[in-house]
Amino acid sequence: MTALPASFAEQRAWQIYLTVILAAVAWFATYSLIQPSANWLAYTAFRLTQGSHLGDAVAFFLYDIPKILLLLSGMIFIISIIRTFFSPERTRALLGGKREGLGNFLAAMLGIVTPFCSCSAVPLFIGFVESGIPLGVTFSFLIAAPTINEVAIVVLFGLFGWKVAGLYIASGLVIAFLAGLVIGRFQLERYVEDFVWKIHSGSSLGVEKLTWPMRIDRAWGSVKEIVGKVWLSVVVAIAVGAAIHGYVPESALVGIMGKQAWWSVPAAVLIGIPLYSNAAGMIPIVSALIEKGASLGTALAFMMAVVGLSLPEAIILRRVLKPQLLVIFFGTVAAAIVITGYLFNWIL
Amino acid sequence: MLEIKVLGPGCDNCKKLAYLTERAVTDLAIEAKIEKVTDYAEIMKYPILSTPGLVINEKLMVSGRIPSVAEITTFLTTALTTDD
Numbered sequence: 049m050t051a052l053p054a055s056f057a058e059q060r061a062w063q064i065y066l067t068v069i070l071a072a073v074a075w076f077a078t079y080s081l082i083q084p085s086a087n088w089l090a091y092t093a094f095r096l097t098q099g100s101h102l103g104d105a106v107a108f109f110l111y112d113i114p115k116i117l118l119l120l121s122g123m124i125f126i127i128s129i130i131r132t133f134f135s136p137e138r139t140r141a142l143l144g145g146k147r148e149g150l151g152n153f154l155a156a157m158l159g160i161v162t163p164f165c166s167c168s169a170v171p172l173f174i175g176f177v178e179s180g181i182p183l184g185v186t187f188s189f190l191i192a193a194p195t196i197n198e199v200a201i202v203v204l205f206g207l208f209g210w211k212v213a214g215l216y217i218a219s220g221l222v223i224a225f226l227a228g229l230v231i232g233r234f235q236l237e238r239y240v241e242d243f244v245w246k247i248h249s250g251s252s253l254g255v256e257k258l259t260w261p262m263r264i265d266r267a268w269g270s271v272k273e274i275v276g277k278v279w280l281s282v283v284v285a286i287a288v289g290a291a292i293h294g295y296v297p298e299s300a301l302v303g304i305m306g307k308q309a310w311w312s313v314p315a316a317v318l319i320g321i322p323l324y325s326n327a328a329g330m331i332p333i334v335s336a337l338i339e340k341g342a343s344l345g346t347a348l349a350f351m352m353a354v355v356g357l358s359l360p361e362a363i364i365l366r367r368v369l370k371p372q373l374l375v376i377f378f379g380t381v382a383a384a385i386v387i388t389g390y391l392f393n394w395i396l
Numbered sequence: 397m398l399e400i401k402v403l404g405p406g407c408d409n410c411k412k413l414a415y416l417t418e419r420a421v422t423d424l425a426i427e428a429k430i431e432k433v434t435d436y437a438e439i440m441k442y443p444i445l446s447t448p449g450l451v452i453n454e455k456l457m458v459s460g461r462i463p464s465v466a467e468i469t470t471f472l473t474t475a476l477t478t479d480d
Contacts, residue, residue, distance in 0.1 A: 136445040136460055163460060167407035168446035170436050175445040247440045266461070273462075364405070367436055 064261045079118050086111035105294025112207070112286045112332070117279060119206045120199065124274050127198045128267035132258055134161045136172055143181050143189070148232050151185040156224035159192025160217070163270075166194055166361045173368050174244050183240070184232020190365075191381055192224035195356035199278055203331040212344065215392060219348060222391075223356070223384040230380050239373035281329030289332035296340050305342030312346045313389035317382055320353025330354055344396050349389030357381055398428040398475055403439045403449035403459075406432075410448040413462050417450065420468040426476065 089110055090096050096103035139162045143155055164172070169190060176186040196217055205213040258266075305312050334347045357378060366374055400417060404410025414432055421428045433439055433451075442451060446460035450468070452475045457463075463471075 140445060164446070165407065165409055167405050167409065168460065170405070171440060171447055172445055174436070174440055243437055247437065269462075269464070 061259075061261050064264055068264060075118065075122055079115070082114050082118070083111060086114075101294045105290045108293050109287060109290035112290070113283055116203055116206045116282055116286065116332075117275070120202050120275055120278070120282070121271055123202045123205070124198060125267050125271045127201075128270040129263055130161055131163045131270075132263040132266055134158065134163070136162055136164075136168070136175070139189070140176055140179055140181070143176070143185060144179060146181075146185065148182055148184055148229065151182065152188040152225050152228040152232070153221075155185045155188035155228065156192040156221045159189045159224060160196045160198075160220075162189075162193065164193040166358070166364060169361060169364050170368050173365070174247055177240065177244060178247060182232055183237055184228045184230075186228075187231045187377065188224045188228025191227050191356065192220060194358070194361065195223060195352060196220035197355055199274065200331060200351070200355065203282070207331060207335045215344075216348060216351075219352065219388040219392065220356075223352065223381065223388055226387070227377075227380040227384045231376065234376070236373050236376065239370040239376075241368050241370060244368050278329065282332070285329045285332040289336040292333070292336035293339060296336075305337060305346050312343075313349050313393065314386050316346050316350035316389065317353040317357075317385050320350045321357045321378075321382065322359065323354045343393050345389040345392030345394070348392060349385050352385045352388070353382065356385065398426065398472065399453055400428050400430045401433050401449075401451035402430065403433045403442060403444060403451060404447035405436065405439075406434050407447070409462055410434075413448040413450060416462065416465050417468055420465050420472055423465070424469060424472055426472065428472070 086107055090103055090107035091098050094106065096106055098104075139158045142158060143151060146154055173186060173190065176189065177183065201213050201217060204216050305316075330351050334342075334351050338344055338347050362374060362378065365377070369377065400421070402410060402414040402417060404413070410432070414430065417430060421430065439447065439449070442449060442456045442459075444456060444459045448462065449459040450457045450463065450471070452471055455475075457471050458467075
C-alpha cells in the first residue's frame with residue numbers, strides 16, 4: 049500500500065546493494081585504523097608520555113570516540129534492518145492468544161526488536177489490552193522495550209565486550225519477565241483507566257510489504273536519526289569517562305560501590321530513578337566507575353534504573369493507568385532491578 | 397481539499413512528521429487542512445499502535461515511523477487523484 053519513495057523508484061536495486069557493500073568495506077577499514085591513529089596522535093603528535101595520566105586520558109578519549117560512533121552507526125543499521133521485520137502490529141499478532149509465562153517471555157524478547165518510542169507507550173498499551181493480551185504480558189513488553197536499549201547494547205559491547213552486553217540484555221529480559229509475571233498475578237485490571245476498556249479501534253493496518261531496498265532505506269534513516277540524537281551525549285560522556293580513567297585512583301570506589309557494600313544496589317536504583325538520561329550517554333561513565341572498583345551488578349542496576357524507570361514515561365503512562373497501578377508498576381520494576389543487581393554481584 | 401491529520405501526543409517524532417507534511421503540502425502548492433490530533437482517545441479511533449500517524453482523508457497512511465517528504469508527497473498526490 050505504501051508507494052516507493054521517488055528516490056528509490058529511480059535507483060536500481062543493485063546500486064543500493066553496491067552502496068551498502070562499499071560502505072561496509074569503508075567501515076571495516078576505518079575501524080581497523082582507529083587504534084594506531086589514536087596512539088600516534090596522543091603519543092607522537094601531541095608528544096604526551098605513554099603511561100602518564102594526561103597521555104592515557106587523551107589516548108582513551110581519541111580511541112573511544114571514533115570507535116563507539118562507528119560501532120553505533122554500523123550496529124544501529126543492522127538492528128534497524130532486523131526491526132523492519134517486526135512492526136508493533138506484527139508483535140501484537142504474535143502475542144495474541146499466548147498464555148502468561150510463555151507470553152511474558154515472548155513479550156520481553158519482542159520488546160528488544162520492536163521499534164518503540166516512549167510516546168507510543170499509550171497507544172501500544174491500549175492496542176494490546178484491547179486485543180485481549182493479558183495485562184502482565186503487556187507490561188513485560190512495555191518494560192523490555194525501553195529498558196533494553198539498542199544504543200546501550202552497542203556502547204556496552206564497544207566498551208566491555210560481548211559478555212557484558214549479553215548480561216545487560218539478559219538482565220533486561222529477566223526484569224521484564226519477572227515484573228510482568230508479578231503484575232499479571234495481582235488482577236490489576238481495575239486500576240486501568242476506564243476509557244481504555246471502552247475504546248474499540250478498527251482493525252489495524254495490514255503488515256506492510258517491504259522490499260530490501262526499502263528496508264535499507266528505512267534502516268539508514270534510523271541510523272541518521274538515532275546517531276544524530278545521541279552522538280553529543282556520547283562524546284561528553286566519553287570525555288568524563290576518560291577523565292575518570294586517567295585521574296581517579298585505581299579501586300577508589302571499591303568501598304562505596306563494590307560488592308561488599310550490600311546497600312549499594314538499592315541505593316544505585318534510588319539515585320537512578322529521578323535521573324533521566326539516554327543510556328548511551330550513561331555507559332561510558334558507568335564503565336569508568338566499574339574500572340575504578342564499582343561492581344558490575346551495582347553499575348548495571350544503576351543504568352537500568354536510569355533508563356527503565358523514567359519520570360517522563362510515568363507521566364505518559366498516567367493517562368492510561370490509575371496511580372495505584374503506576375506505583376505497583378514502578379515498584380515491581382525497581383524491585384526486579386535490585387534483584388538482578390544482586391544476582392550479578394553474586395555470580396560475577 | 398485534503399483533510400490531513402497528524403496523530404501523536406506531541407513528542408519530537410510527531411512534530412517532525414507535522415513539519416514534513418506541511419513542507420510536502422507547500423511544495424505541491426495544494427489546498428489542505430492539517431490538524432494535529434494529540435488526544436489519545438481521538439488518536440485511538442484510528443487503527444494505530446504506535447505514533448506518529450498520518451491520516452489523509454480519514455485513511456491512516458503511516459504509523460510508527462516518519463516517512464520521507466518524497467513518500468508523503470506520493471501519498472498526497474495519490475489522495476488527490478482519487479479525490480472527487
